[in-house]
Amino acid sequence: MILPRYGERSLCEVTPSLLAAMGVPGFDNVLGVERAVAACLLVVDGLGWELLNAHAQDAPFLSGQAVGKEPVTAGFPSTTATSVASFGTGMTSGQHGIVGYSFAAPDLLYALPWRVDGVDARERLVPEEIQPLPTLFERAETETTIAAPMLQRGSGLTRSALRGGTFEPVFALGDLTAKILANKGFCYAYHGDLDTVGHVYGPGSKAWRWQLNHVDQLVEAVVAALPKGALLAVTADHGMVLMTSTVDFDTESALQQGVRLIGGEPRARHVYTEPGAAEDVLKAWQGVLRDKAWVVGKEQAIDEGWFGPVSDHVRPRIGDVIAAAQGEIGVVRTSKEKFESGFTGVHGSLTPAEMRVPFLTFVGG
Known part of the structure; x- marks a missing residue:
């Protein structure tokens, strides 16, 4: 069992540390991030530390950069909705209240599609009321951008956890690259295909390994083109295992x-x-x-x-x-x-x- 390292080295510390590295007042740089004039957080859904190390040949750039580094932990449960809420609020699941993929609120709310009994619940269970804490993007005194698939625009999870940033829809990897490199303030960027392929075919499958290689090339290209003083941080919301x-x-x-x-x-x-x-x-x-x-x-x-x-x-x-x-x-x-x-x-x-x-x-x- 690996318990979350809340307050020390968990996903809750990621966004505040990046904002602090930019000099934005009111945030602590717990993770010791290098000073930057702008910062982008790239969340690669499903990119676990152990999976990256086990498939280093498929991600030579990322795995090479990971040598000698220390991972961070997800919160519990180690699932997308919970982790995204921690990225957006800097809080634990016990504080922001998105305590799982689905949870009693009091009806059983599926947080990713924001549905109850298969029906859109954004009016019935208002996202800003389910998660009422101010997000980091509402608090930050800097320009913030959310670069994510169009499907997430106005979603219940986006409204509850990422409100306050300007949403910029992403349609392809090239588009994601362009939006990351155009960032002048703070950017939260999300890529979900590795997780999707992992769910369908399993982590370590041929399809998953090719997708990991695409992610690796994406990151290497972005790093090579980063403007002077701009920072890219790469992390994930959780890892993944096979269900046999x-x-x-x-x-x-x-x-x-x-x-x-x-x-x-x-x-x-x-x-x-x-x-x-x-x-x-x-x-x-x-x-x-x-x-x-x-x-x-x-x-x-x-x-x-x-x-x-x-x-x-x-x-x-x-x-x-x-x-x-x-x-x-x-x-x-x-x-x-x-x-x-x-x-x-x-x-x-x-x-x-x-x-x-x-x-x-x-x-x-």
């Missing part, structure tokens, strides 16, 4: 008893119980999953720092029982979550492969 075996909640009756609602994703489940059933549910899940997952009660997970400091309004969003997978297993829902249950590559748990991600910086000139 599953336990199906929708067919495993022992897991269903006393359960009111189940959130999260295959590698990190929030289990919301009926009143008075938490202890029985905890024992049942521990009995079924045994050494295949870390299964703990809400208070233990909070006390051990999985979610960092937890605000009062966030506490009800955390499951009464938390199941974080080990090995290559996942707790799926083949009837309720058909799409996610079919993934080959997955993430969300506390294993090193999911939690450790690169943090590499480059300054032009």
Whole structure:
């Protein structure tokens, strides 16, 4: 188990450190980033530290730059929605409240599409109310840009976690490169294809390795063209592992008893119980999953720092029982979550492969 290094070397410290390196007042440079006149944070979805090292031949530039460097950790769960919220707010999941891929708010909200029961929930669960803390982009006294796919423009997650920046839609790798190099202030740039290919074919597959090579060439080209004093930081929201075996909640009756609602994703489940059933549910899940997952009660997970400091309004969003997978297993829902249950590559748990991600910086000139 790798617990998040909140306050020291986690995703929560990334954006504040970059803003501080630019001299923007009000932020701490915890990560010791080199001074820069402008900075761009490139988030490569799914680029785990262990995956990068294991496939160094497919990413010679990035892997070469990673030699002698130290990774940072994702928060918990190690999943996109949670990590993006930490990039945007500088807060832990226990503070910003985006505590998973899906969570009780109080209806089960799927945070990436911002949907409840398959229906757009932006009016029902207003993003600015679900995550009311000021974002770093609202606080920063500098020009900020969000360079991401058009699909993310105005999305619930963008509104909740990244509001305050000027959204610049990205349509291709060349477009992403141009927008990064045109940045004069702070830029948050996102590339999601490595994660997509990993979900479909698995990390380490031929398709995934070719995509990693494309990302490597992208970064090398950007670094070569960086204006003097401009900084590029490359990191990720999580790593990824293969899912070679599953336990199906929708067919495993022992897991269903006393359960009111189940959130999260295959590698990190929030289990919301009926009143008075938490202890029985905890024992049942521990009995079924045994050494295949870390299964703990809400208070233990909070006390051990999985979610960092937890605000009062966030506490009800955390499951009464938390199941974080080990090995290559996942707790799926083949009837309720058909799409996610079919993934080959997955993430969300506390294993090193999911939690450790690169943090590499480059300054032009």
